[in-house]
Amino acid sequence: MKTKTAVTFKPYERTEYAYEKLRVCRKCGHYTVLSHDVCPVCGKHALIDVATAARREARKKMQSELLFAVLLTLLAMFFADTVLWMGISAAVGAALTAMLWFAQRRSLEAQLRIRTDRMFARDRDRIRHGLIQDIRAAEARLQSEPARAYEMLREVGTLLRNDPIRGLQAELLQTFVLRRDMDLLLEPLIMDGFSPHLAGYIGEVAKLNRELIKESAIRYCLRYEPQIRNMNRGEDILAAVAGAAVRMKRYIELYPEFIRRYVHKLPEERLERLRDLLSQHAGSFPQLKLEADEVYRMRHRERHSHGRMLPPRDDRGES
């Protein structure tokens, strides 16, 4: 068994939209999600976010249009044969240019979105190429700085969502000593195929921070339940996930059978939580209730026969 290394991660910066992670170089047009400042290709301090790039493009186009309008006004004034027509040309030109400027100002936000959309359509291959370069940069650090490599893959994974990248992240995470205070992610790592690394990671997360176990993680465990059971301590992983699922009534409603299969392995406070929730909904999930009561009675009997006290319940604050 490989020894795990103690590491620290930078907190993951969450953005409302994935594309907000992208930055583009003003000089060479290279896209990246890794650097905030220096372009990894040309080395210049010229990286800007896509919103700024779109704003620059939109402004440039609008300014060209205004310049064209001013030029036409000046030409009209130049060719006017009387002072009156010169004045008329100047007034009409100024009014039309002002109208155009006002329309531009009013639609600036919409124009930014249109520009961003067009920019992505135009630079599709360049963005993909930039992200592949980012993956290569992360792969180059896999041995020397695995924590940094994970952070890099985590950033790339925001935009490139595929199993190899998720698998690599799960594999790296399995080499680290995970702590509760770490900014761990689970949802973005859920893969389409089975990965023992991911299953192991889910099991650890379920013990460290059960709030991270959501529907996708439970469904993953359900889909690959036989494979996980065949893993070393696979049942513990599934029991940890079932224990985390017990925190919400919704999960009990959705996956009663899954939880029932691992009731016998639930820790005391999880079992009590389950029984609490089930007692609030008498008549629902009879099989699950039966199993939970049976396991509780069995443990209670054992405890009495060994003369032990009930452990304190420390998890009352859940919904």
Added chain:
Amino acid sequence: MQSLTSYFIYLTYGMLGILFLFAAIKSLLYIRSPKQAPSRADIDTKLLNTLNDRREPE
């Protein structure tokens, strides 16, 4: 020379006409653009679909 300068006024008309059409069409397009602009969520979904080779919903 006199006849040539008298033609220049037509150029002024022409310039003002072009300016009017240009400003009117562009302003109209700008005013209509908020309805046609994709939302930020749409842009995000489209980019993710493109990068991950998923087909866009029709």
